[in-house]
Amino acid sequence: MTTRIDRRMAKLKAEGRPALVTYIMGGDPDYETSLSIMKALPVSGSDVIELGMPFSDPMADGPAIQAAGLRALKGGQTLARTLKMASEFRAGDDETPIVLMGYYNPIYIYGVDRFLADAKASGIDGLIVVDLPPEMDEELCIPALKAGVNFIRLATPTTDDKRLPKVLENTSGFVYYVSMTGITGSALADTAKVSAAVTRIKGHTALPVCVGFGVKTAEQARVIGASADGVVVGTAIVNAVANVLGPKGEKTADPAEAVATLVSGLAQGVRSARLAAAE
């Protein structure tokens, strides 16, 4: 069965350009603002939305996304509200794929079966759960695949050729290549190395390979997008929200507008990626 992710990736491939995958933290800084940011993403050129599920202990995230998660939790965000946000978005946009990204515990506590049913009903297309490696596939990955929800796995620089097949085995939608060993928001790794890694992974799978961790500017998106099927931007977007919040969390400008400006620039970056590569 094909999902919105498969359809979107196929369409972009036909257009000959990489996808712009944008991450926002669900409920940051509050539900309504976050929903308005989410709605602004496709309009500004985002092709796939990663919707962060806030967690109290985000072990793979850097300070920016940690802070965003705390703002969201403080604003009353829960997993149920993140799902509600997705379904409200879905009411006005039935094409842009939504991938939920976060950590396992809130899903485990919500109940895996109930979560998958509600996620499906809310128009969720895929899941990225950072702390569920292939060794724990029985927990959520297998049930998700059965429910028709893509389970998108992270491949990292430590995932060698021996391990790659295991990582790719139950992956669907796309493969998320983490450009470096480290937490989100660190400096971008050597782009030549990233391209080599993308080529290596493509030797093992027909799935699209999107690259994230460290991509902040349109120029970086352009360079990474020359070899990758998609470019993921997270921390820069989360920072765009944080930058228009005052010391007490009050809005000093419209966060949706700030995000839209950034994403428009990034969208131009990915749209010129293959042109530049062809030169």
Place this chain on the structure above:
Amino acid sequence: MNKPAMPNSFRTGPDEQGMFGIFGGRFVAETLMPLILDLEEQWNHAKNDPEFKAELQNLSTHYAGRPSKLYFAEGLTKHLGGAKVYFKREDLNHTGSHKINNCLGQILLAKRMGKKRIIAETGAGQHGVASATVAARFGYPCVVYMGATDVARQSPNVFRMKLLGAEVRPVTAGHGTLKDAMNEALRDWVTNVEDTYYLIGTAAGPHPYPEMVRDFQSVIGSEARAQMLEQEGRLPDVIIAAVGGGSNAIGLFHPFLDDKEVRIIGIEAGGRGLDGVEHCASMNAGRPGVLHGNRTYLLQNADGQILDGHSISAGLDYPGVGPEHSWLRDSGRVRYEPILDDEALEAFQLTTRVEGIIPALESAHAIAHAMKIVPKMDKDQLVIVNLSGRGDKDVHTVAKMLGMEI
């Protein structure tokens, strides 16, 4: 398969996936997965390697000072007027707690694996000090992550770590306690995968850590069991240990798990009471969830967000517990009881006065439970309390609680 099934043994876990029943496992980011698999492989080789065992044995004896004594606490026994109380004197080990047992084992493993840098998390600072100690002894740079709250309340240990050449990085996230320190250590590890060895201090985290730390700490129970047989000619009736992450407790308990006549009691930090959120009694007031690489009992809200908890004792101030304890709880083999801050404080003072031993606040929780049950037991019954560490580090905290300035 000629090996007989042992359905009644509590000592066979974890399984190959690192599970103790539904608990344990390997819930980590992909970046760390190859490292954890490598660690497991290296550990499986090391634990059966006579050379590794001999080196650890030698260091345990001549550097750490093992075996630690099983001491008849006559003063406390008289005071309580019931069963005979014995202390397993882990406080007499080098660095002042049981933590050195695990650190010596893991530093030898790090050396074997060719790692260049050691990181550790610490709550009370006991594990941080033990890590800094073995890093100094074996010539490794060492970074210790410690919650900012703990840095403030355990300042003597912070200074000790610095003297030993370690860098102490205060962590301000959350309540600035052990949970936050562990998050930050994991972030360091995921960034510095090539050269760094993560020396986890408790019997928790992703497989193989819970098993490995337990095996290094089981020397406590093995010695205590043999010592009790030698000194009293029989096994104890009750053994008690405090449980934060649970390494001193699993170390004492594991060798006794199949001795059905021995009652085993783990003590959780009851803080200011289990009614509110100011405690760390994850097995009495929490529910199973996934954090820090394993599934275990956790303090959390209805949305699966982890709570911070509270304990007077920095070493028990953790919203989770090692997965084997969760399994032992559910299987009914070990009972877990809470002890309040005030009760621990009272035990701390009493032990100091009647035994001339200043126990760590963590260990004082275990003693406090002994104070409750020993008077109701017969005089010919035997109780072992794990005196997991000495309390010098806690004098500032205790003085503050008692309203004194030092």
